[in-house]
Amino acid sequence: MAFGPVNMGVMAGTIQTVETLRGPAGRLEALLNVGAADAAYSAVVCHPHPPSGGTMHTKVVYHAAKAFSHFGVPVLRFNFRGTGLSEGTHDNGPGEIADVKAALDWLQHEYGLPILLAGFSFGANIGFRAACGDDRVKGLVGLGMPLQAGGRSYSYEFMAHCNQPKLLLTGAQDPFAPRLVMESYFDEAGGDTEMQWIEGAEHFFAGVPGSPQAKLDRMRLAMQDWLGRKFFGL
Template sequence: MKSSPSFSVVTIDDLRGPAGRLEALLNPGVPDAPYAVLLCHPHPLGGGTMHNKVVYHAMKAFQSLGLPVLRFNFRGTGLSEGTHDYGQGEQDDARAALDWLERRYGLPILFAGFSFGSYVGSRACCGDARVKGAVLLGAPAHAEGRDYDFGFLSTCTIPKLFISGTRDQYGPVDTIQSVVAHAAPPSELVLVEGADHFFVGRLDEVQHAIIGWTRSHFLDAALP
């Protein structure tokens, strides 16, 4: 890519899922970007939205590389229509966002999600030929009475980056290591020493990991 990254943000009014309009924001990226990015937010019942700090910093990491980034609120969150569907309908919301990105850019897509968003989004994206890589931030094992089974990743052969804190209260290190070990290769795990589930005070390390992984797996090969 030769153009400089664009740091503007645009409100999207035409993203609709099965439950209705989905509130969304787009960082447009550079004209010659080789990939587009979809970002999914943490659990709405815990206050998660597309404005979550981890999601925002992940967006900034991809934006710094000149990639267009789409964030949206799941059904029933913020101004999005519909009601929360406990991770089922939210997968359809993510698929609707993939469709929107395809219509807008016609580019291969990278997925990133935080916590609940990492689970719901990766379920929707793995197996979709349009999605070429996935970043799972703070992948949860058990959170607020909810269990998450990432066994489906055993057949997900796109490059995957897991970023977790060593003090993640919802994803103990040994559990996340097991998830990564049982996921189809290529899969990488970055452990942020001392970080909790929300990476408080360590978001710069999260951004660094995303940028390095994205460059090495996707952008370096796209350079002339």
């Protein structure tokens, strides 16, 4: 797998197009939020279900990238195969797991730093499947981790052996992740697993009747708080 150099002289906070990320199905369209020269970690964010309109530009993905950037972390966002300008076709899971692994390989090659991963919805399930047990990945954030959505069921049997620190952030009114079921599913997850519920939010962390204001900022700040406590000594 070929890689090209990142221009490390670019100012932190700049967004660059990545031309060298390739998965098994071909080139993956990607953006890099450039981090600080002394960054302690690199990060990747995985987007929601592509046939349902999910891309690396989805608002939740953007806010997750901002949470990492708050700590000067370089953040890679990419489109799964068949999405946007990414080559290949949607594979309903296995191919997308391989895409995440390609993104992890790219970050390892370019930075050689410990990696943090966040995913939203489909991207959370796929990202966790790719990264659980990977020694390069030191922490995982699942945003709107789904149990059922659009007629699709998501399983989490692998989580029992997922020992990295994990944060699961879910809208309290998320119809795809009922609270009691979520808690029963993830009570036995391996390692340090923290679950938080964003009141007045649904799956996309938008508002709900009675609390109409979007909760994206609240989601991002909760993610920043967890990252600060777990990885940045705050």
